[in-house]
Amino acid sequence: MFFALIRKGYIMPKKFRCFIFALTLTFLLRADIAAQYAVASQEPLRIGLTAVIVEDFLQLNRHLLQYVGEKIGMPVELVLRKSYQEMNDMLEKGEVDVAFVCSPPYILGHEKFGLELLVVPQIDGQPLYYSYVVVPKDSEAKRFEDLRGKVYAFSDPLSNSGKLVPTYFLAKMGETPETFFKGYIYSHSHYNSIEAVAVGLVDGASVDSYVWDLADATDPRFTKKTKIIEKFIPFPFTPFVIRKEIDPVLKERIRGAFLNMHSDAKGREILSKLRIDKFVKVPDSFYNPVRKMLNFVKDSKIQEAKKPAGPKVGITKSPKER
């Protein structure tokens, strides 16, 4: 019944389609790699990606991971999840070895179960990026503050640029998303947020500058219907993280594969398509600014929670009660 409906085209959430597509690809990929390393018959390296950042550039990312797999001589299994929270849960349980997660999930995972940094992409000479505030092209809003009382889109509850940064700035203004906006939604992807703004579903959204720029360069269908009214100061870029339990030799081999990508032609091609200069290694302290923001928001939330009941983490927020 369900598949019949899919074929008819009545119901087919894009997310589902991508999800099924990604799964199919994963199986195919595994089969390829399995054939290649049939003699080794090792356990594959499982690399997790979330919808938040990669969904719409899956093909590019698949190339990247395949490249890494070839470099380290191991089959690679791609694991896709919708949210950072799910990805972090899987990392904690050992169901994923390496993952591309945002800085807040890394910080939380580092604290909780010793999640380690692997590498971080360097964009335009710096492993930094911005959080854009994006509004429809015809919007009258000129600053983030103008969006008071409007409907807003965040990408993922644990996203830095898509949630933490705007929440931090609201907290500094003594506001929370619940008090500031009429309501907000989670789009689960920066790309979706751009679309939500473009079609007028929401009045504004916080979007990862890397995603917006990449989308604007490769497929400007939605970006051209939006405009950036606010660029919040640069933050440390989203890192690849690795489970603490992974064999250190393998850890270094994987890291090496990433770090040396820019020194061979195939790697450079993939990097340039992803608009990444190269991968670099950074210390944990590199993410201290994010930690500070997290703590600031957490403190203000605790203060707020003392009055009414605080929002639950992990599920989409309900809009402000009216």
Add this chain to the structure above:
Amino acid sequence: MLPGNIYRRMALTGKVSLVIVSIIILVASSISVFIIREEKKLLESELKKRGAEIARNLSRLSIKPVLHEEVWGLYGLIKEIIKGEDPSSENIVAYAMVLNRKGEVLAHSDPKKFRVWSPLEKNSLNEMAMASQGLLIQTIHQDVEGDQIYDVALPIFIDNERIGVVRVGVTRRYVDAALERITLNIILITGILGLMGVALGVILTGRVTRPLRKLTDFVRGISSGRLDRRIEISPDGEIGQLTSAFNQMAIDLDKRTREIAESERKYRSLFDFAEDSMMRLDRSGKVLAVNKREEWIIGYHEDELLGKELTTILPERYWDLFINIFRETIDKNKKVPTSEIEVVSKDGRLIPMELDLTGICEGDRVVSVQIHLRDITKRKLLEKQVEQSRRLSDLGEFAGGIAHEVRNPLARIMMGAYTLKEAAPDKGERARALDNILKGVVDLNRFVTELLNYTGRMELQRDKTDINKILDSTLFNLTEEAVRSRVKITLKLDPELPKANVDGVKMDQVFSNIIRNAIQAMPDGGALTIITDYKPCPVDMHMGMKGKTNGVKPGLIKISLSDTGSGISKKDIGKIFNPFFTTRAKGIGLGLVLVHRIVEAHGGKIDVESREGEGCIFKILLPFVPDYQYHDEEEVKITPKRNSERS
């Protein structure tokens, strides 16, 4: 439909075709109304079913996202429904939305207009949809594009708790388009059937109408005069009866037409060979018919006068008269007394004629006028001659009186002049004067004598006389003159010429005058031929005559005298018998007058024929009546007298 009179005037083919086409259209339209209605019901229920199916799927997939207010996820679901997987298929979904339990929009296919967490406009439709406990289909009559829309509302339940409502709008556009297509097809098929119906009508009626058309042609032939044709009898049935009836009609018509033509011919010959010239005029005065007599007398052929007015042959001075008579006849059908007119013949002569008009009626109305023209040339001539004779005799008596009175004084003048001449024998001036007086008196005496001859009472001393002998003696007396003018005289005298009862002295005067004129007309010589002849009269002239005739029948003695002189011009020829008409310087113009009188006194007739420059011929006819043993004296006098009057 068609107005009755147009239908009645249509040919059979048209009528049959029309009926067939009407039946086809009637049947087709009633069937198609049924089909379209059924199809419409079917398509509508199909559409509603599809709308319901979509709404059911959307509501099933919306349970979780609605519970979690996953706006983005719901928007994704709606987007997919709107977009449809297959772009070529007709997208029946006009809009789709998911509402939360408060009736606020969680996701709408038009997110710009229907903002997230905004309530819908308050109206009965939205309230009904919100209140629905199960599937509710409402009809929206207007949307932006003017198509009808079915609004399918379906509540979302989780464990019997209403958490929201799914609404899908499906447009009727494709139903209407499909119905239009079906209607079009039906019209097309009906059209084709209609054409076939027309063809069938033409073929069917062709069978029926072909003999009828033949009949029509036949009747047309009859109207244009082709009566000899017959139609082949077609097989029995109404047409067969009709055909034979038509044939019989043609035969009868033919017979009747021949009869009419025959009577027409009879009438025509009566008309043509009547004594009078006859013409038939229509009411406007145009010539309808002309008889043969007219052609002979006036000279115009019938074709030349048909359609013309009578003024063609009428001198202008008679037009008013004729028009008056014509009006009287045509308007009042009055018989107008005969009038005398003149008619211009084709060669330009004026012919005196009597005119009579007779109206020819159809009922009370005069439809045409018959014109009778009687030639009265002869009568006119006679009248003229009588008038002339009367005038001449008046003049003669008067002149005779003068002559008588003049003669005695003349004799005395002559005597006196003569005596004076004898008494004065010198040849001086006086003698010359006396000679002149004498010469004048002699001339005057001759004039007076001639005048007396002319005017004097013509007393004939008839005796049995040989005309030939008289001619001989006359010629003898004129020999000198003839020789002088070098005129050769030829005589062809009939030796059997009977002795006529004429005045010999007077006849000598006749011949000598004619011969002298002839010699005078040939001053440079020529030939004079004199012929005598006898012509017995036709048999019927014996009627009333009995007794012996000594073998000689009554008849005419003919004396003709022809010369090769100057001849007489056409304009003069009618005047030569008039007194004092002369072309000669020394002539008096009484010679031929005397000739005419003498011949007439004898009951004879004189004619002249001449051609200018070639000479002329005088013909004298004298009646000859042999000696009879008369029973009655009166008859003797009457017969010759009549003759003389006639000529």
